[in-house]
Amino acid sequence: xxxxxxxxxxxxxxxxxxxxTPDQVWPFLSDLCNIHKWLxxxxxxHLVEGVPGQPGLVRCVASTTNGNDSDPLKxxxxxxxxxxxxxxxxxxxxxxxxxxxxxxxCVATIRVMPMNDGDGKMVGCMxxxxxxxxPVEGSGLQDMRSFLDFRLQxxxxxxxxxxxxASG
Numbered sequence: 001x002x003x004x005x006x007x008x009x010x011x012x013x014x015x016x017x018x019x020x021t022p023d024q025v026w027p028f029l030s031d032l033c034n035i036h037k038w039l040x041x042x043x044x045x046h047l048v049e050g051v052p053g054q055p056g057l058v059r060c061v062a063s064t065t066n067g068n069d070s071d072p073l074k075x076x077x078x079x080x081x082x083x084x085x086x087x088x089x090x091x092x093x094x095x096x097x098x099x100x101x102x103x104x105x106c107v108a109t110i111r112v113m114p115m116n117d118g119d120g121k122m123v124g125c126m127x128x129x130x131x132x133x134x135p136v137e138g139s140g141l142q143d144m145r146s147f148l149d150f151r152l153q154x155x156x157x158x159x160x161x162x163x164x165x166a167s168g
Contacts, residue, residue: 008105008132008133008134008135009132009133009134009135009140009141009144010130010131010132010133011130011131011141011144011145011148012128012129012130012131013128013129013145013148013149013152014126014127014128014129014152015126015127015152015153015155015156016115016124016125016126016156017115017124017125017126017127017156017159017160017163018115018123018124019123019124019160019164020124020125020159020160020163021114021122021124021125022090022112022113022114022125024125024163025090025112025125025127025159025163026087026090026112028159028162029090029092029110029112029127029155029159030053030085030087030090030092031052032045032052032053032057032059032082032092032094033045033046033047033052033059035061035155036061037158038154038155038158038159038162039151039154039155039158040154040158041063041151041154042061042062042063043062043063043064044060044061044062045059045060045061045062046059046060047059048060048079050082053082053085054082054085055082055083055084055085056081056082057081057082058079058080058081058082058097059079059080059082060077060078060079060080061077061078061080062075062076062077062078063075063076063077064076075100076100076101077099077100077101078096078097078098078099078100078101078103079096079097079098079099080094080095080096080097081094081095081097082094083095083107089111090111090112090113091109091110091111091112092109092110093107093108093109093110094107094108095107095108096108096133101136102136102137102138102139103133103134103136104134104136105133105134106131106132106133106134107131107132107133108129108130108131108132108133109128109129109130109131110127110128110129111127111128111130112125112126112127112128113125113126113128114126127152127155127156129148129152131144131148
């Protein structure tokens with residue numbers, strides 16, 4: 001009997017940074033091996049191989065989570081390979097490689113775009129995190145969206161705070 005497989009899922013989440021321009025936000029996001037500075041749920045993010053900012057770069061992101069009584073702390077890690085980085089369009093794409101969190105296949109794109117008011121005046125920017133992923137065992141597409149949204153909101157808040165501190 002053939003094993004049933006769930007279809008690949010697609011989704012995206014967004015975060016707004018009012019008062020910050022894409023040019024201000026992009027350097028924080030494009031520094032791929034320092035995302036842990038803006039996402040407190042990560043303990044570390046480090047270069048595994050490749051050249052920073054160049055396709056082929058592999059980074060490892062990891063965090064420690066609460067486990068159970070027999071294994072109170074559990075290290076969760078994901079290796080990700082940069083597929084494309086376009087500073088002029090302020091976007092990059094990566095794919096998930098080896099990991100211990102159950103992701104079989106995932107390609108994601110992060111993009112920073114201007115956010116305009118009704119009159120066309122720029123009032124800030126938006127970060128969009130889109131993905132195409134096989135389902136993670138025990139989770140659905142909405143779980144993936146919620147997981148990414150929580151992290152993106154934290155990243156946006158922390159980058160926005162860093163920009164405000166630097167400018168004022």
